[in-house]
Amino acid sequence: MAEVILKNLTKRWGDFVGVDNQSLDIHDKEFLVLLGPSGCGKTTTMRMIAGLEEPTSGEIWIGERKVNDDLPKDRDVAMVFQNYGLYPHMTIFDNIAYPLKVRGTPKADIRPRVERAAEQVELTQFLGRKPKALSGGQRQRVALARAIVRTPKVFLMDEPLSNLDAKLRVTMRAELKHLSRELKVTTVYVTHDQIEAMTLADRVAVMKHGVIQQLGTPDEIYNDPANLFVAGFIGSPAMNLVRGSVKDGHFITVDGVRLSTIASEDRNEVILGVRADDINVHEAGAGDIDTPIYAFENTGEASFLTVVWGDQRVIARGDRHLRKEQDDVVGLTLNPDHLYLFDPATERRIHL
């Protein structure tokens, strides 16, 4: 078990910057999620930690040791690949046993350890099969079992759930969480799925264009976003972002609608952030702003009302029993305790 430290880590291919001078301290036993849209450098970061990609500059430390010049096999990490990277010519037993065998574990120790790992991911009855004869979810478990059969210093997981169907993903997510809290090994987990990040992580590093935008607990990332990108990326539906200005303690949209009181001095150009949850839906006249509905959607567990403010669409979340039609007028009230302001020029958060 060990902490992982990245110091000014950079990866460039020619002119293209994959990871841009990033530093990150991953604590011992921590479950850290690298979250970001596709192509932002998450996999590259992870592959550099594993030793599969050579950094252009910067340092990687695992435990007390600088591992920049170590081969993957000498870094004592275990990795779950996005496509699992199973050995198709070996049985499931041999797949799981491979890390033990190749590291010279005594033969007598191998069988019980493989069986225990298989048990932990409920694969016991498939040990004699080849990977081809398993479903996607089962293959995913094999990859997981192969990682947990040893106790490495660090687990690395690259979108391990992304190839599963939606339902299985939810089940496996819970199993993964259970397993990770049981094993208590430092873990770096890559995903573009913010729900996975929110549910699994001790801390999340949100990345964009090879740069970490914010590092914090899921709570901090969600409730205290550092900039427009994080605010817009985290949460489903995404945080509403409305352009306007602040005058006399009120936020006013570009076309002059007074949305809410806000504890801020006067500002000319700002962006207001408000989550769908923090817009309360009332009957017409009973809220602060009467607005016609642009679209009404009912998902069963909630209803979502899209309205147009200024030049932007805004989504409010209503009660699951709420029934409205398009063009009906509703009264909306913003919760003044949960409003965010951003500077459109720097895209940074303006703390109130």
Next chain:
Amino acid sequence: MTGKQRKQIWNAFQLTLILIATFIMLVPIVWIFLAAFKTHVDVYQLKLFFRPTLENFGTVFDDPYRLGEKLYNSTIVALVTVVFAIPIATCAAYSFSRFRLRGETTMLVMILATQFVPAVVIILPFFVMFRDIGLLDTRLGLILVNLAIVMPFAIWMIKGFIDGIPLDTEEAAMVDGSSRIQVIRNIVLPMAAPGLLTAAIFCFIIAWNEFLFALILTNKDAVTLPIGLALFKGEEGDLWNLLSAAGIIIMAPMFVLALIIRKYFVQGMTMGAVR
């Protein structure tokens, strides 16, 4: 005519074409098979029914033809060629497939380009060279020539198979604790095995059938089977029955190999990732 009828006619037409093509291709082989069991007298008649004899197969191994020596030469030359070609080609193919080498594309194209040079053009330099260093009429000389012939082919073919092994699998093995050598031994070779076998068989066939170089570079000690066939042109004309018997001996391993290939070639071609 309904669509179904048209389809049936089309199918029948295709089948007929295939049968005709097969017939044209098989006639010489059938002829050889028949001739090999005929006597010297019967062979000039197109009889389908005759008293078969095994005599020809004995005669070809006797003086003055001594096909056994040629069979031995051919076997040694083809086997040794394969035994050296496949490991060397596998190393080259793995490097081409997995490492970024300086001038990689140029090298690959040049390797392929050697195949475009007509053999007759380079056979004279070979002859002179071999004469000067004493490799004329030796099995070693033939093995070297055959290696030069099959290597480009083997490298390209094996590279194709290794390209088909997902990189993920190798990287997983490295993270799991393997050195590069262990990755190759435990992962790449077993996964590429059907491909390697296919390449080995193709190389064997090429070396086994090689004619031109053997014709020019051997005359007595290292003569191979294809050249040995020329022996059956006697003063009394072509000895078709003996020629046919020898032909069957040359072809026999091909039939066996074709059967093996049929099984592994498809496997080799469709081998791929498990996602």
